Amino acid sequence: MQQESTHVTPLIHDEELNKKEILNWDVYSYGGYLFQEKREVIQTSSRKQRQQPLSSSSASASSDEEVQSVSSASSTPRLKTNSSSSSLSFKRVHSYDDMCALVIANQKLNKKMVEFFWDKCSVKICADGGANRLYSLGTKLNHVNKWVPDYIKGDLDSLHEGVSDYYAKKGSSIVLDSSQDTSDLQKCFELIVDIEKNSGIKYRKIIILGGLGGSFSHEFANVNTLFDHPERKIILTSKENIAWLLNPSYKHSIDCQVETKCSLIPLASKVSEVSTTGLKWNLVNQSLNFGDLISTSNVSIDTRIVVDTSNPLLFIVDINP
Incomplete structure (x- = not known):
């Protein structure tokens, strides 16, 4: 809530x-x-x-x-599994736009959207069950080894155990946040803020795949996130709208x-x-x-x-x- x-x-x-x-x-x-x-x-x-x-x-x-000017660093910091306050290490990621972050919500994904944004964003975060959606689409398209998120964050009530194990073995950091006062998308934004504070990176754009469509109440929650961060460029996407x-x-x-x-x-x-x-x-x-x-x-x-x-x-x- x-x-x-x-x-x-x-x-x-x-x-x-x-x-x-x-x-x-x-x-x-x-x-x-x-x-x-x-x-x-x-x-x-x-x-x-x-x-x-x-x-x-x-x-x-x-x-x-x-x-406003921002840092041009392109490192993607890593958080330890199940901890949002752990010390950070760094992983170099090559990207067309080092200032772009990708968040995948728990809604049906379109392959064109994922393909369009994946290499354009220097950090990829799944909001809880969004990891299931990514895994399912990646498996269908034989891209599951390519589409490995840097983080999965949420209360993890929707995350399938097999998906969690697979991405953990591939190097994804799985961050548990059991708070019921914030949505999984808000939790992902808290993670982005932590990354920025510890790395000096400032993400100019944040793309939310599955930010629109699906449950009407979830859509309103996602739109509310825009008002929580009015100083940022946050783009909500679906197959029909941005x-x-x-x-x-x-x-x-x-x-x-x-x-x-x-x-x-x-x-x-x-x-x-x-x-x-x-x-x-x-x-x-x-x-x-x-x-x-x-x-x-x-x-x-x-x-x-x-x-x-x-x-x-x-x-x-x-x-x-």
């Missing part, structure tokens, strides 16, 4: 909105178009246009990077294809003001609230969407319409 409520950010006035730094997001790098049979080709001129800064103050914010939180401290630039279907959901509280560009139905200083107007099934008309919001806003992309 979760005890912590979602964080709500107060209204930001117009003069403050104009001073906000720009945070970049890239729908494709989150697996956004894996399931489209026909992928739209973006011309070189469009790519160059997307890479241009939105203002002179944002020229240093490159695509899909945090505006979603992340738009932190009102930033203006958000989202690279995408034309005709990308998306929604802007005021989940935590009323959004007093939100403005967008690049959408078929743009919002101009619009308020969003359940019981009133929310923006669902909107469509991009450009390769860049810009969103400026006064309050936390859930951004959802339909990747398998």
